[in-house]
Amino acid sequence: MTPDERRRALIDATRPLLLEYGTSITTRQIAECADVAEGTIFRAFGTKQDLIDAVVEDCMAPEPVVAAIDAIPAEFDLEDTVTWVIKALSTRIQQIRLLMSALSEPHPHKNPRKPPHGDFHRPVDQAIARVLARFDDQLAVGTPTACWVVSAMAFAAEMPMMDRPDDGEPRNLARLILHGIAAPITLEASC
Structure with a gap:
């Protein structure tokens, strides 16, 4: 998976979790949903908040x-x-x-x-x-x-x-x- 594809997969996996759980979602939930290791989130986005911001930007x-x-x-x-x-x-x-x-x-x-x-x-x-x-x-x-x-x-x-x-x-x-x-x-x- 390219870095852009990985970021896209994480954004797509995070959106429904945000809708269901709000910002109380965990990086573990995101990683399981995206079928990646939890560390992948931090390599791709830095922080959970950066990933949430990316989901919002994508939605907007x-x-x-x-x-x-x-x-x-x-x-x-x-x-x-x-x-x-x-x-x-x-x-x-x-x-x-x-x-x-x-x-x-x-x-x-x-x-x-x-x-x-x-x-x-x-x-x-x-x-x-x-x-x-x-x-x-x-x-x-x-x-x-x-x-x-x-x-x-x-x-x-x-x-x-x-x-x-x-x-x-x-x-x-x-x-x-x-x-x-x-x-x-x-x-x-x-x-």
Whole structure:
């Protein structure tokens, strides 16, 4: 295994353990899950906290979301495209929220370290802008505003304190973004 492959295997093995046990996981648990010797963790990352930080960085990396957005088929219409974007954002938001929740457990003997935050939003917004640019002629606002609305609504829909009357169905959220809450205005034919 190359050093990068070993680091990837340790990150992948640690993530579900963090979700289940929080930061009380042991390097022994991680080593067993990754099927490596415990010393491998320290050679690859230095400390358990460095490995936890790497898991957080990996979870917050924009590349999987950008790849999902870039994979939107070109033949999709605007509603299908926005629905796909919302699904990609919602999936990542849920993953980040679960991990942050697992990391925020109180630790009576430790000073909690703030998790590292990479630059997630810029590449994701750029990916959203690329796919929405296909529909510039159908947007009532500029692409930057459209990107902001889609991202903000996807984020808001994933907040645990928000009641979601439609269970957060991405298609319904896409329709709300695209058509608002008002019923279509029908004009009566004049005589």
